[in-house]
Amino acid sequence: MEYDREGPQLPTARGPISAAVGAYLLGAGPLPAAETVAEAPPYGDDLQLALYQCYELHYRGFAGVSPALEWDPGVLGTRAALEDRFLSALRADTPVHDSVAEAVGALLIEPVDGKGVSHFLRDEGELWQLREYAAQRSLYHLKEADPHAWVLPRLWGRAKAAMAAVEFDEYGGGRAERVHARLFADLMTDLGLDTAYGRHLDAASAECLATVNMMSLFGLHRSLRGALVGHFAAVEITSSPGSRRLAEAMRRTGAGPAAEHFYDEHVEADAVHEQIVRHEVIDGLLEQEPWLAADVAFGIDATGFLEDRFGARLLADWRCGRSSLRTPLPDPRHAAREASHTS
Amino acid sequence: MPNSPSDAPRRVKVQRRGPLLVEGPVEVELEDGTTVSSDRFRVALCTCRRSRRYPWCDTSHRPRSSGSGDGPAAKG
Numbered sequence: 001m002e003y004d005r006e007g008p009q010l011p012t013a014r015g016p017i018s019a020a021v022g023a024y025l026l027g028a029g030p031l032p033a034a035e036t037v038a039e040a041p042p043y044g045d046d047l048q049l050a051l052y053q054c055y056e057l058h059y060r061g062f063a064g065v066s067p068a069l070e071w072d073p074g075v076l077g078t079r080a081a082l083e084d085r086f087l088s089a090l091r092a093d094t095p096v097h098d099s100v101a102e103a104v105g106a107l108l109i110e111p112v113d114g115k116g117v118s119h120f121l122r123d124e125g126e127l128w129q130l131r132e133y134a135a136q137r138s139l140y141h142l143k144e145a146d147p148h149a150w151v152l153p154r155l156w157g158r159a160k161a162a163m164a165a166v167e168f169d170e171y172g173g174g175r176a177e178r179v180h181a182r183l184f185a186d187l188m189t190d191l192g193l194d195t196a197y198g199r200h201l202d203a204a205s206a207e208c209l210a211t212v213n214m215m216s217l218f219g220l221h222r223s224l225r226g227a228l229v230g231h232f233a234a235v236e237i238t239s240s241p242g243s244r245r246l247a248e249a250m251r252r253t254g255a256g257p258a259a260e261h262f263y264d265e266h267v268e269a270d271a272v273h274e275q276i277v278r279h280e281v282i283d284g285l286l287e288q289e290p291w292l293a294a295d296v297a298f299g300i301d302a303t304g305f306l307e308d309r310f311g312a313r314l315l316a317d318w319r320c321g322r323s324s325l326r327t328p329l330p331d332p333r334h335a336a337r338e339a340s341h342t343s
Numbered sequence: 344m345p346n347s348p349s350d351a352p353r354r355v356k357v358q359r360r361g362p363l364l365v366e367g368p369v370e371v372e373l374e375d376g377t378t379v380s381s382d383r384f385r386v387a388l389c390t391c392r393r394s395r396r397y398p399w400c401d402t403s404h405r406p407r408s409s410g411s412g413d414g415p416a417a418k419g
Contacts, residue, residue: 109408168384271387275361275364
């Protein structure tokens, strides 16, 4: 069987489901039993990693795994069962606003004394915490805008044109050195992190995996196009002020020019993207398909729900002086700092 | 945007609360005579004068409340 010779390594299993999926991808065992999946905690490490492995076949795949398995009926069946667990939990647990206007409106109010991760990093974040943050966020940022590109064929008219324009900006406006994923790799270099795609998957928490899995879930299903648009809007609306705080954190800790630039760029770019996504993508979509309004609101609020869980996990670890990562960062230049801060 | 016909009038979108949206690229002449430029496909110009990246919008026009939280991501 033809297989990918390069690419990220398959991650270390976190339980029976992710172990079975990993083994199947290598041709070394059966897929997980349906009853095992049906009982798995929907936000847990095992289910989230198994789902992440299934989704990654649609992006860069894994070294030693056949690219043809992207459309393997067995993998797709397992993926559907995992998605069902995850999506059902998200629908049940997300407090959803009654209307899109209310969901958007809630995001447009800036808290004066915010207590989120970006506030923490701005005010008291240390370099080792910025490195951990970047390592976990790299799961998304090294494929920044990719999960959202899936929605383009599902939109048309004003919504499609505007969504494509924002994506074009995310992809550097045609210039490779300005692709946002590349800008993030440059930030990682400033922080002394390995920039290889997929390198930090083992280190990322289940809470982090869930935020990225949600994007792939919404992006890969046409039936969830409303949720994808809502999710994208939530990210763009909250990005600008959050990025300003993170840029300040990078400046204060002397992280480096590329680290500052990534977030500075997002302050400005996303102030524009927010306007376009609100007025063109959301309004354009709902003009054509008004029945998707509830899903747009769900996408906005589910994003907030999962981001809050991820943020709470990071802060809970950091406030105890504990590493937020499952595996320590390997960079020898920071070995001393790691040793004093990771558990 | 790259495919806009060059002879079409340049569109500017105004709103009561929020930045002025202009099709890019633009050059902006500031009060002190200096010019700054942006080659984004769309540019958001600050109208509330609160931006720390003036003349570009940085969302400082948003209302503020005494709540807490981060909101969703720090970027996308």
